[in-house]
Amino acid sequence: MMTEPDPRPAFSDDFRAQLDRLFVWRRDVRHFRTDPVDPAVLDGLLATACLAPSVGLSEPWRFMRVDSPARRAAVRAEFARCNADALAARTEEDAARYATLKLAGLDRAPHHVAVFCDADPAQGRGLGRLTMPQTTVWSAVMAVHTFWLAATAAGLGVGWVSILDPQQIARIVDADPRWTFLAYLCVGYAQDPSDSPELERRGWERRDPARRAWIVR
Template sequence: MTDETSLVPVGPFSNADRDAVYRAITTRRDVRSQFLPDPIAPDIFDRLLMAAHHAPSVGFMQPWNFLVITDPGVRGQIKAAFTGANEEAAAQFPDARRALYSDIKLEGITEAPINLCITCDRDRGGPVVLGRTHNRDTDLYSTVCAVQNLWLAARAEGIGVGWVSIFNDADLRAILKLPDHVVPVAYLCIGHVAELHAEPELQARGWATRTDINDLIFADTWGNAP
């Protein structure tokens, strides 16, 4: 029998609380160039990490770790790794896209007060984990949930977050001295921001537009319109 004192209400949030959740979701932005130098108060940053730590995880394995990077020397190495990978990335786009790609700022590594690498320990929980027996990658999915939790909490706190994904994996591993069984899932730049774009920056810059959700919904089997 469940101890009723350990339960939480199952009903909907108040209108104001519900609207706040959806506001955080719809106004979350990937921040690259709007960071301010102001430090983040320790209590706020602690809340962001705790929000990430409350993410769902398969088998309650909690595979994440949080590497907080403030050392200018380490950041300099990270920035150099990004720059090299970004040059490689630019060369992969056709000429018509390459100029726009090169004009878009894609990181705030040196500008943001805090850099955070969220990793996944693929050995966490041992060789057999409840819910992971037939899909080993569920630990990676769980870690991405932690990233999203932190991002939404940051939006509620008025803190900007930018995900820097343009790295060669070996470079990031070497700089951060990650063991073989630990995967770098998200490298985040975190800080106060001067402003946020009203829409995703890549949409505002003409790189892409949001897909109509009606084109993404199928019924029962792939491709079957509802």
């Protein structure tokens, strides 16, 4: 009996080893060079992000490139305000350590991308969302991760900033009122590429080798 040829690309051992290195080197970046990214590369990465899976094929992610200096300055001010609140909420000893951390690359990153989710999109016709409406948000987060990995493969760094008030960011970038703010991404070339998280290098937190899957028998 004739069997159809397998249409999938054959991913080599070499490719898999490289892919593992990509996961290891994907980093949250807060120190950027200021040189801009080729617009075609950035567009390509945002298109790749849209290859992510989504509940009911709803594609609920909404990426907004924030190019306006005035809007960026407003986001920067909003971060400063929220970060000061976060600092004030800590104990004295903890606050001293927190204050030494750099938690955003907003000043130097050449590109800013605000990511929203349309939590109730017409696309997908509601499939898979009746019992778990949060799945649209999860789908949008998968697109962020896809973008993050693709950017790493392109030699770029991405920094996720969440020390922000979602409603203020939606107002500043003039987002559709039906959308939910998820992430503010700084994008550019990393100044200090590393294969370990900055929070680990700075002694704030360590990865837990026990964070693997449980086996349910």
